[in-house]
Amino acid sequence: MCLDPAAARAAGHPDVIAPPTFSTTFVMTAIEAFLHDPDFGWDYAHMVHGDQAIELHRPIHGGDELVTVIHVEDLRTRAGSHMLTLRCETTDVAGEPVVTTRAMLVTQAEEGA
Amino acid sequence: MTGLAVGDELPPLTLRVTRADLVRYAGASGDFNPIHWSDRVAGGVGLPGVIAHGMLTMALAGRIVTDWAGPAAVRSYGVRFTRPVVVPDDDDGASVEVSGKVAGLAEAGGETIAKVAITATFEGRGVLGKAVAEVAVPAE
Numbered sequence: 001m002c003l004d005p006a007a008a009r010a011a012g013h014p015d016v017i018a019p020p021t022f023s024t025t026f027v028m029t030a031i032e033a034f035l036h037d038p039d040f041g042w043d044y045a046h047m048v049h050g051d052q053a054i055e056l057h058r059p060i061h062g063g064d065e066l067v068t069v070i071h072v073e074d075l076r077t078r079a080g081s082h083m084l085t086l087r088c089e090t091t092d093v094a095g096e097p098v099v100t101t102r103a104m105l106v107t108q109a110e111e112g113a
Numbered sequence: 114m115t116g117l118a119v120g121d122e123l124p125p126l127t128l129r130v131t132r133a134d135l136v137r138y139a140g141a142s143g144d145f146n147p148i149h150w151s152d153r154v155a156g157g158v159g160l161p162g163v164i165a166h167g168m169l170t171m172a173l174a175g176r177i178v179t180d181w182a183g184p185a186a187v188r189s190y191g192v193r194f195t196r197p198v199v200v201p202d203d204d205d206g207a208s209v210e211v212s213g214k215v216a217g218l219a220e221a222g223g224e225t226i227a228k229v230a231i232t233a234t235f236e237g238r239g240v241l242g243k244a245v246a247e248v249a250v251p252a253e
Binding site: 001004011013017018019020021023026028029032044045046047048049050051052053054055056059 | 124141144145146154158163167168171175178179183185186187188189190191192193194242243246251
C-alpha cells in the first residue's frame with residue numbers, strides 16, 4: 001500500500017499511501033531551518049523532543065502537491081527550560097487541509113536568563 | 114474485524130533499530146542532529162549514548178496499527194517521548210517491543226474509530242507515554 005501503486009489503486013486509493021508519520025520528511029526540514037536561525041537563539045545542542053501529535057485529515061498520496069506553514073503555537077519558560085510548541089499545517093495547493101502536526105520541543109534556557 | 118471490543122489486543126511486534134537505521138532515518142527525515150549519530154556529541158550533552166530519533170521510535174511503534182488496519186486508516190496519532198532508545202554501535206542494535214490495546218470505540222463521520230493505546234518498551238521500560246492512535250475500523 002505504501003510502496004506498490006497497483007496495490008494501492010486496487011484498494012481504491014489514487015496512488016501509494018504515505019505512512020502516518022511521513023509528513024516528518026517535509027516538515028522536519030522547515031523546523032530544522034527555523035531552530036537553527038541564530039536570531040531565534042534556540043539551544044539546539046540540548047534540545048529534546050517532548051511530544052508529538054499528528055492529525056490526518058486525509059491520507060497523503062503519491063503525486064500530492066502540498067504546502068506547509070509552521071506556526072509558533074506556544075513558547076514558555078519554566079524551571080530553566082524553554083518549551084516550544086510548533087503547529088505545522090499542511091494543505092493541498094487548493095488549501096484543503098491534509099495534515100496538522102504539533103511538535104513540543106524542550107531545551108535549556110540561557111544561564112542566568 | 115467484526116466483533117472488535119474494548120480491551121482487545123493487537124498482534125505485538127518486536128522491532129530492531131541499528132545505527133544504519135539511524136543514518137537512513139536522518140537522511141529521510143532531514144533531522145541530522147548529531148545526538149543520533151555521534152557518540153562524542155551524545156555523551157557531551159549527558160546522554161548514555163547515541164539515541165534513536167523520537168520520530169523514528171514513533172513511526173516504528175505506529176506499525177502496530179498500520180500492520181493491523183492499513184496506512185490509510187489512521188486518523189490521528191500522538192505520543193510523548195518519555196525515555197530515549199539508546200542504539201549501540203553493533204550489528205544487533207536496540208530492540209523495541211510494541212503492543213497495542215483497543216481502549217475505546219466510537220462512531221464518527223459514518224465510521225467506527227478505534228482508539229488504540231500503544232506501549233513501546235526498550236530494555237523493559239516504556240519509551241513512549243500517552244501513545245494513542247485513532248484508527249478507522251473497516252466495515253467488514
